[in-house]
Amino acid sequence: MTACELTPSILSCDPSQFRPAVRELMEAGVEWIHFDVMDGQFVPPITFGHELVASLRSLGETPFEAHLMTLTPERHFQAFVEAGCSRVTFHVEVAPHAHRLIQTLHELGAQAGVALNPGTPVEAVRGVLEIADLILVMTVNPGWGGQAFLDPMLRKVEQLRSLKPDLTIQVDGGIDPVHLRRAREAGANAFVSGSFLVQQLSLADGVGQLRAACG
Ligand code: DX5
Ligand code: ZN
Numbered sequence: 001m002t003a004c005e006l007t008p009s010i011l012s013c014d015p016s017q018f019r020p021a022v023r024e025l026m027e028a029g030v031e032w033i034h035f036d037v038m039d040g041q042f043v044p045p046i047t048f049g050h051e052l053v054a055s056l057r058s059l060g061e062t063p064f065e066a067h068l069m070t071l072t073p074e075r076h077f078q079a080f081v082e083a084g085c086s087r088v089t090f091h092v093e094v095a096p097h098a099h100r101l102i103q104t105l106h107e108l109g110a111q112a113g114v115a116l117n118p119g120t121p122v123e124a125v126r127g128v129l130e131i132a133d134l135i136l137v138m139t140v141n142p143g144w145g146g147q148a149f150l151d152p153m154l155r156k157v158e159q160l161r162s163l164k165p166d167l168t169i170q171v172d173g174g175i176d177p178v179h180l181r182r183a184r185e186a187g188a189n190a191f192v193s194g195s196f197l198v199q200q201l202s203l204a205d206g207v208g209q210l211r212a213a214c215g
Contacts, residue, residue: 009145013203028208034067042069042071045144050079064086065088066085073091074090074095090112090114092120093117113136115136132167145195162187175193176193
């Protein structure tokens with residue numbers, strides 16, 4: 001289990017600059033690139049599909065992960081894995097068969113992440129902690145970048161860490177150096193950041209600040 005995985009999101013980047021942004025993040029040494037996929041149903045916005053991911057895959061070796069904020073995530077698994085994602089995260093709120101979906105992702109050769117909305121308790125994923133590769137604790141309500149970090153979510157991170165010491169626990173939403181440090185103290189070890197990075201002098205500069213907060 002890596003102590004501190006930086007998994008930046010390009011959601012807040014100018015779409016016309018996705019290529020240079022991904023290249024810059026790769027060169028800055030992040031562990032993953034996080035693609036926020038929204039279908040306009042599970043969350044109101046619509047973002048992008050697997051074709052975008054495929055178009056960026058040749059930029060380098062950094063692993064890609066898809067965060068599927070979609071009503072029927074299993075319909076998209078194969079497309080995003082074939083587009084070059086090594087990890088796919090779906091929301092437990094739309095997955096009564098979460099255990100089988102994780103098996104499906106493993107059969108496709110990908111890691112499986114399961115996401116919890118702010119209103120969803122940790123109990124919703126207790127049955128899959130042994131087979132999930134990652135649990136994503138949303139620290140904002142999904143759908144938009146640039147929202148404020150929800151402090152009460154730190155309790156869920158603590159609960160998950162006590163349930164499974166070797167689990168990859170990712171937090172996503174409102175992450176800047178201060179909140180990264182607080183989430184890390186609570187037990188998180190993977191960090192998505194979007195708008196904080198685009199607000200810095202450069203994406204690389206923002207990554208440096210987050211890496212420093214990892215300690
Ligand atoms: C929100 C997405 C997050 C978001 C994070 O639905 O899942 O990944 O882009 O963005 P910031 O860091 O701006 O909160
Ligand atoms: Zn996300």
